[in-house]
Amino acid sequence: MVFWQEKPAFGLTTEDVQVLTNAKEYRTELLRLIGSAKKRIYITALYLQDDEAGREILTALHQASLANPELEVKVLVDFHRAQRGLIGAAKSDGNASMYCDFQEQYQSNVKVHGVPVKAKELFGVLHLKGFVIDDTLLYSGASLNNVYLQQDDRYRLDRYFLVHQAGLCNSVIEFIETHLLSSVAVPRIDMRPLIQFNDIKVAQKQLMRELKSASYESAAEASAGELGVRLFLGLGRRSNKLNRLIKSLFDTTEQELVLYTPYFNFPAPLMRSLRRLLKQGKQVTIVVGDKTANDFYLPPSEPFSKIGALPYLYETILYKFLKSQKRHISNGNLNVYLWKHESNSFHLKGICSDKRLHLLSGHNLNPRAWGLDIENGILIDDPKQHILEQIENEKQAILKHCRRLTGPQDLETMNDYPASVKKLLGQAKRVKVDFIIKRFI
Numbered sequence: 001m002v003f004w005q006e007k008p009a010f011g012l013t014t015e016d017v018q019v020l021t022n023a024k025e026y027r028t029e030l031l032r033l034i035g036s037a038k039k040r041i042y043i044t045a046l047y048l049q050d051d052e053a054g055r056e057i058l059t060a061l062h063q064a065s066l067a068n069p070e071l072e073v074k075v076l077v078d079f080h081r082a083q084r085g086l087i088g089a090a091k092s093d094g095n096a097s098m099y100c101d102f103q104e105q106y107q108s109n110v111k112v113h114g115v116p117v118k119a120k121e122l123f124g125v126l127h128l129k130g131f132v133i134d135d136t137l138l139y140s141g142a143s144l145n146n147v148y149l150q151q152d153d154r155y156r157l158d159r160y161f162l163v164h165q166a167g168l169c170n171s172v173i174e175f176i177e178t179h180l181l182s183s184v185a186v187p188r189i190d191m192r193p194l195i196q197f198n199d200i201k202v203a204q205k206q207l208m209r210e211l212k213s214a215s216y217e218s219a220a221e222a223s224a225g226e227l228g229v230r231l232f233l234g235l236g237r238r239s240n241k242l243n244r245l246i247k248s249l250f251d252t253t254e255q256e257l258v259l260y261t262p263y264f265n266f267p268a269p270l271m272r273s274l275r276r277l278l279k280q281g282k283q284v285t286i287v288v289g290d291k292t293a294n295d296f297y298l299p300p301s302e303p304f305s306k307i308g309a310l311p312y313l314y315e316t317i318l319y320k321f322l323k324s325q326k327r328h329i330s331n332g333n334l335n336v337y338l339w340k341h342e343s344n345s346f347h348l349k350g351i352c353s354d355k356r357l358h359l360l361s362g363h364n365l366n367p368r369a370w371g372l373d374i375e376n377g378i379l380i381d382d383p384k385q386h387i388l389e390q391i392e393n394e395k396q397a398i399l400k401h402c403r404r405l406t407g408p409q410d411l412e413t414m415n416d417y418p419a420s421v422k423k424l425l426g427q428a429k430r431v432k433v434d435f436i437i438k439r440f441i
Contacts, residue, residue: 002252004245008218009228009381010168017227017380019390020160021397023150026140027053029162030149033133034060040072042132042173046125046362047081048112049145050098056151057144058102058110065108072109076128076180079114079197080121082189099190112190115180116197116204117235117374124372129362132173135166139378141349141362148347156295156345159260159394161360163229163378171216171231179214183207211374212236227386234363234375242363242377243370247273249353256283258352258395259365262295264288264318267370278328285335287398289346291315291412293339304420312421315411322408329407337402338410348398356382358391 020026034041034057041061048054065073077095084094093100099112118124131138142148142158180186185203187195197204216231234242250257250273257277264286266274277284291297291311298308318336328334339346351359361377363369382388405411414422 002248004230004232004248004379007230007232009230010165010171010219012163012165012227012229012380014227014386016164017387017390018162019387019394020162021394023142023148023155023157026138026142026158026160027149027151029160030057030131030138031060033131033136033138034064037064037071037133038068039070039134040132040173041074042072042176043075043144044126044128044130044176045075045077045143046127047077047095047143047145048075048099049143050095051146051151053146053149053151054095054144055098057149058098061110062102062106062108065110066106069109073111074176074181075110075112076115076126076176076186077112077189078121078126079116079186079189081125082112082114083194084121093194096189096194100192100194103190110190111188113181113186114189114195115186115374116200117208118372119197119201119204124374127362127369127373128376130172130376130378132169135164135169137161137163137165137169137172137378139163139360141347141360147345154344156347157339157341157398158347159350159360161378163380165229167219168229168231168378171218175214175216175233179211180207208235212239215241216376225383227384228381230379230381232377232379234369234377235373237371240370242361242375245377245379246270246351246359246363246365249351249357249359250274250277253277253282253353255354256285256352257354258285258287260287260348260350260398261365262289262347262349263364263366264314264321265366267365267367269370270365275325278325278333281333283333283335284328285337287337287339287348287402288318289348290338290340293341293344293346295345295347297345300418304418306424309421309424312417313425316414316425319408319411319413322405322411326407329405336405337399338405339398339402341401352391352395355385355388355391358382358387 061073082096115126117126140158140160147156185200185207212235215233232242232245234240294311296307296310349364358380359377363375
């Protein structure tokens, strides 16, 4: 028995799972669920942005609360991310200022809390995903802003799953209430004056110690051989159940492993497993965003910022991988697809193993997710392939804007990059800080 099978699954029927394929559907479904909520709304995301789409969602939450005062409405976002402006913008209270303004305006039962994962955002953020609305879990890696919700023409593509399962939703909420909202380290950030990190730093350290051994509760509802779903939590490099699950999916794949990641920078344990799979003749498909579809990408026409060099760094890592795996690309065991659609961006992540096991997660399959951020994921076990048609439809919708790479020659190299990028990456390599940078991205 594989270790994750020791954890009881929540039972599902085919009708309990719905896979959406684009950002507009995500936005429409989220607003519909909020508007029809009867008893509870719990939203956990990296951020809820102060822009048109973010304000639309926050307005809908407050209106739902006023229409039904018995409705529980709780929003959890990253503590640090909520209290700063956008990268490069002037210093401000960030999104928290909007949360306070809305609470003052509506005086509803909506509560917005900030979760401080580390003392500084650089060293780890709240990357738990999933919106519980009554007995439905809307699970996506997407946060809440204009581009994730396709407010205008541009969108950032993610994965979007609706799972209707009361026990699963209860487990998510029990975790939030027991391990997060019960802590003084998770204060409300929709009331002035805003809590400062120094006020909660002792409680924050205690919270992180407790979370490293925490887990989601399960219930033995799924019969053996039937469709089921399990919840996993991950924080830190040791005793990280989500990391262990991901490694297990790599190592136990018998035929085909499909990987989605926006940033090509696998942690060393996963890269070793990946190379081993290829040597064993297993089929591996990797779908990754083009550097121009990276959310950090800055067109050459815009002023250069150091953060804009990251997409190029990811491409250099991918180039080296393709160069080392040329024979597997040639014999068809390895298929690497690069996603690009106009000026839109790519934020997909997840794993599909042998057309049976489907991991949905905010985990980027990179060193940062592996050791710094707090992550979660849901594993759908579908031994009889009840939802495979939906999974394949999602895959085809993704591949519609992809090109298959035939080798490293299909990518640009350092010589092709803008002078400012070339200079920065060259400096990083010379002083050997590129290794350190890769561990934080």
